Amino acid sequence: NAGVTQTPKFRILKIGQSMTLQCAQDMNHNYMYWYRQDPGMGLKLIYYSVGAGITDKGEVPNGYNVSRSTTEDFPLRLELAAPSQTSVYFCASSYGRGFTGELFFGEGSRLTVL
Amino acid sequence: AQSVTQLDSQVPVFEEAPVELRCNYSSSVSVYLFWYVQYPNQGLQLLLKYLSGSTLVKGINGFEAEFNKSQTSFHLRKPSVHISDTAEYFCAVSDRAGGGADGLTFGKGTHLIIQP
Numbered sequence: 239n240a241g242v243t244q245t246p247k248f249r250i251l252k253i254g255q256s257m258t259l260q261c262a263q264d265m266n267h268n269y270m271y272w273y274r275q276d277p278g279m280g281l282k283l284i285y286y287s288v289g290a291g292i293t294d295k296g297e298v299p300n301g302y303n304v305s306r307s308t309t310e311d312f313p314l315r316l317e318l319a320a321p322s323q324t325s326v327y328f329c330a331s332s333y334g335r336g337f338t339g340e341l342f343f344g345e346g347s348r349l350t351v352l
Numbered sequence: 353a354q355s356v357t358q359l360d361s362q363v364p365v366f367e368e369a370p371v372e373l374r375c376n377y378s379s380s381v382s383v384y385l386f387w388y389v390q391y392p393n394q395g396l397q398l399l400l401k402y403l404s405g406s407t408l409v410k411g412i413n414g415f416e417a418e419f420n421k422s423q424t425s426f427h428l429r430k431p432s433v434h435i436s437d438t439a440e441y442f443c444a445v446s447d448r449a450g451g452g453a454d455g456l457t458f459g460k461g462t463h464l465i466i467q468p
Contacts, residue, residue, distance in 0.1 A: 271455045280442060280460040288453045328395055341456060343395035
């Protein structure tokens, strides 16, 4: 029972490099989310999607892009990495119909930008 | 817009003692309320949730929380903690009317430290 799978688990980037964090879920969930977690700051929503082909900005979208070509996948793209993007990134998903807010999280991707 | 305040960033407790983690929320609409737990180097797991009905909700691992609408609070309690309860605990809120499609609003977290 895989649930939400994130890759890579760890990555070090140089300033200005780009990369994509992958997220896949096998629960046929309609809703998917990307959060970042910084120490003492809780989780901040970066982008979310309510279905394939539909994405929207969250609280902290600057410096990131997403796409949702399938129900299963929701990659997060970092363009021109900056030290401020050093963080732990979590992908999550949830049911669409009858949604109550319960999220299922991946194990996280720890990104360091030097 | 919603916001969540967790008043304590860190709570040290002796093993087998009771604990309460405090959470207050602010919202102009009706909400669903959640507590999530994060063990070291892991993702978040749902501990319990309040959707409707009884204001006292029970979750996994012996935790419970009480929804108090007049005080806009959703404090988490456990009568006797174990060393394995050491973790970060997050309170979260979801907009009920909007279906929560835009995710949850999280508090900053409370680090529960169990001392032997």
